[in-house]
Amino acid sequence: MDRKLSEIQLDALREVGNIGAGNSATALSQMMGKRIDMSLPQVNILSFEDMIKRVGTEEEIVVAVLLKVFGDAPGNILFLMKQDKAQEFAETILGGFSEVTDEIYLSLFQEVGNILGNSYINAISRLTSLSLLTSVPAISIDMLAAVLSSSFMDAQQYSDYVLAIDTNFIEDGKKSGGNFFYIPKPGSLDIILTKLGLN
Amino acid sequence: MDEKDIKVGIGDLNVALPPYRLITLGLGSCVGIALYDSISKVAGLAHIMLPDSSCFKNQKNPMKFADAAIPILIDKMLEKGASRVRLRAKIAGGASMFSFTDKNSILDIGSRNVKSVMSVLSKNNISLIAEDTGGNFGRTMIVEAETGKVYIRTAGKGIKEL
Structure with a gap:
């Protein structure tokens, strides 16, 4: 990310992120049957090391769901949850099941990532009238640094500083250990900003 | 990590002498390149993110590219x-962390990184004596300057020597 964004552009991206995140939080609340909020999205241009530090430590195991975004403003959507939080989360949602196989566990997170990612993308799409589509979700349960760096590389964010719009899920006033990233490919932000009349 | 560990960040490289160890955490599609001279016991480790610097202008950090990082590490x-003719290489990483069923979505940057690293090593006449690449999992790589041994740590599978 070499380009500088003005304060007003950053604000606009935060607002877009906010509407997307609000949609996702509503979807998540409905799934969980309790109130989930999302923190005000941050628009960050950081080094990889700092991006990792925002979530945790390099080798920490996270459940990660990646959706590729195709269409007018391509990029990646990444949903991360720390492993212990993911366990709690699965227990809440799968409360009635006596036996949870790995397959059900993986499929649960894929579906959660799918719903969150699509509510987010739909919000951006409605706001900007850009045509955006997502891939089927792919999942990885692995080291934070490995999934995060691979997701940025895949979105062709090759410079020393990378850009992400990210937000935290908040449950009962506490951070829930879930993070949500929108990682635009180069050029996608310009397209979004142009649509918002801010370029 | 203990006090003898020297951390190598993403898109960075470093060299070490005994009793130190070089460590790089959480390689995904990135590739870790360990070079070692067993006589002088000089160890080097680079953590590259991309195959080739030639398509990029205005890059401030050459150490994240395979083609640029390896010569810097050798120097x-x-x-x-260290002696150039005694250098041997071990590499790890280049995974495709997310498996998509749809072919258009496959993340192939990992395998491109591995290919590029191999070709740069061979151009520099360095033999590759061990590798742990590909797959869909992350790796932490540790290089011990005393012995030249390289250890790979993976999530849930513990640590093994490469």
Whole structure:
């Protein structure tokens, strides 16, 4: 990310992120049957090391769901949850099941990532009238640094500083250990900003 | 990590002498390149993110590219007393962390990184003596300067020597 964004552009991206995140939080609340909020999205241009530090430590195991975004403003959507939080989360949602196989566990997170990612993308799409589509979700349960760096590389964010719009899920006033990233490919932000009349 | 560990960040490289170890955490599609001279006991480790610097202009950090990082690493090792002809390489990483069923979505940057690293090593006449690449999992790589041994740590599978 070499380009500088003005304060007003950053604000606009935060607002877009906010509407997307609000949609996702509503979807998540409905799934969980309790109130989930999302923190005000941050628009960050950081080094990889700092991006990792925002979530945790390099080798920490996270459940990660990646959706590729195709269409007018391509990029990646990444949903991360720390492993212990993911366990709690699965227990809440799968409360009635006596036996949870790995397959059900993986499929649960894929579906959660799918719903969150699509509510987010739909919000951006409605706001900007850009045509955006997502891939089927792919999942990885692995080291934070490995999934995060691979997701940025895949979105062709090759410079020393990378850009992400990210937000935290908040449950009962506490951070829930879930993070949500929108990682635009180069050029996608310009397209979004142009649509918002801010370029 | 203990006090003898020198951390190598993403898109970075470093060299070490005994009793130190070089460590890089959480390689995904990135590739870790360990070079070692067993006589002078100079060890080097680079953590590259991309195959080739030639398509990029205005890059401030050449160390994240395979083609640029490896020669820099070699030079740094020579400065510490390593001999070019004795250098041997072990590499790890280049995974595709997310498996998509749809072919258009497959993340292939990992395999491109591995290919590029191999070709740069061979251009520099360095033999590759061990590798742990590909797959869909992350790796932490540790290089011990005393012995030249390389250890790979993976999530849930513990640590093994490469």
